[in-house]
Amino acid sequence: METSMLCIKNGILIDRNSAHHLTCPYIYIKDGRIVHVGDKLNVDAIEIDIEQDYISSGWMDLHTHANPSVSIGLTPDQIGVKQGVTLVVDAGSCGSSNIDSFVASLPSYQTKVRMFLNISSVGLTRLDELADSSLIDLEANREKIRAYRDLIVGIKVRASKSVMGENMTQPFEEARKLADEYDLPIMVHIGNAPPVLDEVLPYLGKRDIVTHCFHGKPSKVVNGNDVLPVVRKARNRGVKFDIGHGGASFSQFTYTEAITAGLSFETISSDLHIGCINGPVYSLSKVMDKMVALNLPFDDVVDRVTHQVAKIIKLDHYGKVDVGYVADLTRFRLETKNEIGLDAEKTEIHTSVSFTPIAVWVDGKEVLISNE
The missing domain is CATH 2.30.40.10 (Urease, subunit C, domain 1)
Known part of the structure; x- marks a missing residue:
């Protein structure tokens, strides 16, 4: 018909x-x-x-938690079409052991979903998912990437002491292998050290993504009025930077210091999860409001939730009205x-x-x- x-x-x-x-x-x-x-x-x-x-073009949120089967997860439609967002990217809620059920649920939603596969097999079913090295199963990850190549747009690693415990090198090494093998970007969450940025950023290259790039914790991207040398080197290699506001990961002071010091970024995302949807984040559009208040032109804001997202995760024929x-x-x-x-x-x-x-x-x- x-x-x-x-x-x-x-x-x-x-x-x-x-x-x-x-x-x-x-x-x-x-x-x-x-x-x-x-x-x-x-x-x-x-x-x-x-x-x-x-x-x-339809707004796209590069960093969300849209798998309601994990404790911090929301539904794709709750933070998607109901808030003006046509595509959400789930950032690591799923590992190899819990991705199948999430994928099976996707036809029930109007919002499109892509995902960063957590390097840990358990995803965010526990919040110290990288502390046990036995939970990183490279072959299981390969199997899921091959099975869901149209949905998996990258690999997720959360680089914080509470997540990694003493296991601070293996997750990066294994993620680097997978990313290179399948031409996928790594998204790294930065936060409370250790590991410090000097230990994290050298693993990253062109198209890889640092999310929470303007958090206000001690291990931040600026020191006084200058951008850390390791951060400048990462940017020169083509590493992309993403807002990833969340409940604990965006400081307007870090943002202002970094922008004044010459640091740029590519994408605006919400890091929406159950702990921040009722504040301080609420929605991707509320994060966009804040960026305008911090002197980013409104058409630039729109570009960073449309065209720039599509470029980074290689969504062909998305992100433009053409x-x-x-x-x-x-x-x-x-x-x-x-x-x-x-x-x-x-x-x-x-x-x-x-x-x-x-x-x-x-x-x-x-x-x-x-x-x-």
């Missing part, structure tokens, strides 16, 4: 990679793909007038709202602009959002 063509009109496009950025093009969709962006076509199509709201791309889109408003948010240090961030999602399209199918 032939599907109808959809036309979204009167939306202000936010896509810095498009010639139509900040204009109101007609966006035509058929069979889950964008088939035309630009002038009105003389074709039969179902028209949706979005009345001067903004529209962008012909041939997947028809995942987010409709939103920029509302003037004076609110007080908190970073993970419980320091106030005064926001005046709010990203308010109205609807998403996933493969061209509309999902309306309740903002009550």
